[in-house]
Amino acid sequence: MEKRKKVLVLGEAFYPEDFLINDLVREWEKDGYQFEVLTRAPSYPFGKVYEGYKNKIYQTTCFNTIKIHRFPVLQGYEKSTIIKVLNYFSFVFWSCLIVLFIGKRFDRVFIYQTGPLTLATAGIFLKKLFNAKVTIWTQDLWPETVYAYGFKKTKLLSFCLDRFVKWIYKNCDSILVSCEGFIERIHHYTPEKDILFAPNWSLMEYKPTKKIELPGTYNFVFAGNVGKVQNLENVLRGFGQFVKDCPNACLNIIGDGSFLTELMDIAKNECIPNVNFTGRKPLSEMSDYYEAGDALIISLKDVPLYETMMPSKFQTYLATGKPIYAIFNGEVRNIVEKYQIGFGASPTDLGDIAAGFNHFVKLTDEEKKAIANNAACLCETVFNRKMIIKLIDGVVWK
Incomplete structure (x- = not known):
């Protein structure tokens, strides 16, 4: 009998949610690979099922020609830690249940882990039941992320998490990581396994189409989610010190999030001038905003976990060729x-x-050109989309 060559893609999010996995499977579809997707009802980032979708016990939908198996999500997780944790267990239950019925026709599993590592459980379950080969692409590091969310590191919790993480990675045949700093941490659990660095690539095609005027003579741009972990209060206050001697500079915050109102209050109450809050902008317009900026800011709080993290906006920033201001420690x-x-x-x-702000306004045209060339070189080597997909293909489909 001919050996099956069919992959089950397992992940917390999938189209119409905007994640890199959508771009990867489009390539697999073009190349004629056989695969299906198992995920929950689309709800990220608002915690509410998208219009046009139902929160049913089981349903199938399609993305192009790709078959998607969906199960329910507990809505409201973006505002409640309890619901978020319950969703972790809900994902495990429903995904394992569905694998019982559909798993036999797959001989491979590709786990796209953007959130809790618990989502990988169904992939290991499929391996145990049907001897499937398991590949995981880790985008988020456990158990560090659990503690970063505020859970106290007790002996019992640490004992349980360490053994669970070890069990997952021990049962994976191949491990890919989106951040090189993850390799050493995961080797702690599986020192005998080879772990490959497969970074994310930019989903945005950088093609400015119209001229946008930002308020400053020199414009710093932060784009993306405005949450507490982005450390924007310190960015704002540091800018407040700098702008006293550079009154023509402007800090542009492009995006929305749970910390936006508080950040606006800080700017107002502390009389920090030249801060422009634009709100969320469509992805189709972001090339124009990046083009209007002179330097792009990426920032995270000073937490050990974040030292190994590489936010996906970094690759997007790289594609613009603009100078990057990295306000955090680590990779x-x-x-x-x-x-x-x-x-x-x-x-x-x-x-x-x-x-640091002052360094950017002093850059010469020659130095800016050198930065653009260096960024282009990185895009063509380390963060080259075709090269990364080829690497993943060689692991998943070999």
Whole structure:
């Protein structure tokens, strides 16, 4: 009998949610690979099922020619930690149940882990039941993320999480990571396994189409989710110190999120001038906003976990060729400074953040051109879409 060559793609999110996995499976579809997707009803990031979809026990939908198996989601998880945790268990229950019925026709599993590692359970379950080969592409590091969310690191919790993480990775045949810093952490659980670095690539095609006027003579741009972890209060206060000596500079915050109102209050109450809150903008317009900026800001709080993280906006920023201001410690700042594509600053030192802003306004045209060339080189090598997909294909389909 001919050996099956069919993959079950398992993940917390999928089209119409905007994640990199959509782009990857489009390529697999073009190449004629056989696969299906198992995920929940689409609800990210608002915690509410998208219009046109139902929150049913089981349903199938399609994305192009790709068959998608869906199960229910507990709505309201974006506002409640309890519902968020219950969703983790709900995902495990429904995905394992569905695997019982559909798993036999798959000989491979590709786990796209953007959130809780618990979602990988169904993939391991399928392996145990039907001897499927398991590949995981880890985008988020456990158990560090659990503690970063505020859960106290007790002996019992640490014991349970460590053994669960070890069980997942021990049962994966191949491990891919989106951040190189994850490799050492995961090797703690599986020292004998090879772990491959497969970074994310930019989903945005950088093609400015119209001229947008931002308020400053020199415009710094932060784009994306405005949450607490982005450390924007320190960015704002550091800018406040800097702008006293550079009154023509402007800090543009493009995006929305749970911390936006509080951030606006900080700017107002502390009389920080030249801060422009634009709100959320469509992805189709973002090339124009990036083009209007002079330097792009990426920032995270000073948490050990974030030192290994590489937010996907970094690859998007790279594609613009603009200087990048990395206001946090760890992997991204190291890349920015090593490849000379911008400057870094300590996320907790307001004086250092202020001094960093000053470095950018002093850049010459020649230095900006060198930065653009260095960024283009990185896009063509480390973060090259075709090369990364080829690497993933070689692991999943070999």
